[in-house]
Amino acid sequence: MKFCVPLFLAVATASAFVQHSIPSAVLKRSAVSSTSLFMGEVTPKTIKELRDATGAGMMDCKKALLETDGDQDAAADYLRKKGLAKADKKASRIAAEGKIVTSSKDGRAVMVEVNCETDFVAKDGSFLEFCDKVAGAAVDIEGESVETLMAESEDGSTLEETRQALVAKIGENIQVRRLAARGSGESTVGAYVHMNRIGVLVEVEGGTEALCTDVAMHVAAMNPPFATPDEVPADVLEKERKLLTDQALESGKPAEIVEKMVEGRIRKYLEEICLVSQNYVKDTGMTVGKLLQDNGAKMIGFTRIAVGEGIEKKEDDFAAEVAKMAGGSA
DSSP: OTTHHHHHHHHHHHHHHHHHHSOHHHHHHHTSOHHHHTOTTOOHHHHHHHHHHHOOOHHHHHHHHHHTTTOHHHHHHHHHHHHHHHHHHHTTSOOOEEEEEEEEETTEEEEEEEEESOTTGGGOHHHHHHHHHHHHHHTTSSSSOHHHHHTOEETTEEHHHHHHHHHHHHOSOOEEEEEEEEOOSSSEEEEEEETTTEEEEEEEEESOHHHHHHHHHHHHHHOOSBSSGGGSOHHHHHHHHHHHHHHHHTTTOOHHHHHHHHHHHHHHHHHHHBGGGSEETTEEEEEHHHHHHHTTEEEEEEEEEETTTTOOOOOOOHHHHHHHHHHHHO
16 A cells, blocks of 8 residues: 555656646647537538528538538538438328419419428418419429429429428428419410319400409309310210119109100209309309300310319327327326
8 A cells, every 4th residue: 555655646747747748729629529520610600501591400401511521512412312312201191281373374374283291381481482483383384294394493493302302391291293274375264272272273265364263263162073065974974864764764654754854854964063054153143154155255164173182181090099108108
């Protein structure tokens, strides 16, 4: 034990000598974390600049800058690639909410369905801005191809790249699902969107855009399957005719009477399923066809789409979820 005290003093003296011999700047650097040694120009300011440019989250921006030694352009590319990966992962998730947007130019009107997963995101400013950008580009392309639309460039990026970045930013699956267009400059077209969820384009010969919009409102409310009797497929009429004939024959009436009964019911059926023969919702005293006639117009056709139609929505079993949670906590 006698040798322990001198040994301790010697070590302490040597340690003190080493500390005094090392410049204070070196000691200060040694206290900095190893992560910050490689941060380069990564500061709150550069992180904010990257976030403003890309719309990504603060932590994602910081990570991107650290991975790219503070290079803003490289960090933006890193986030874009990461966004693509996120978009791919979320692509299988059901997106049945969203918005219908329209745009018109030079006698042509377009309508686009943009989907997301929740009605909350459907009201998000970034989502709505993307919808408007898509509609604006849609009116300038030919045809109704969504693939062609998403390849269009806006502000230096394709719409598909913008969509992927938005998926990364918001965290939901976002899809441009459908594009519909009507009008060629020689006809009159009007559009109507009800509560952002139901969109209608109506095209007529003659008339005015306001008239088309009024008729589009009727279509949104009544959802007629066809515009005119000429549009009704032969197989649909044949199926209805057979059903009505079988019903009439059960009454025991003669064949010639049955035939007249069926023809009368077919006319009634066509009146119910065709837009031009329906009573106009704003004035039930006239048909849509009469409205068009009084305004010097003739029906060409309409297109109606509703957000999420045809998409099988996931229905959560709340009771089962509660039971599962209760079982896990037991």
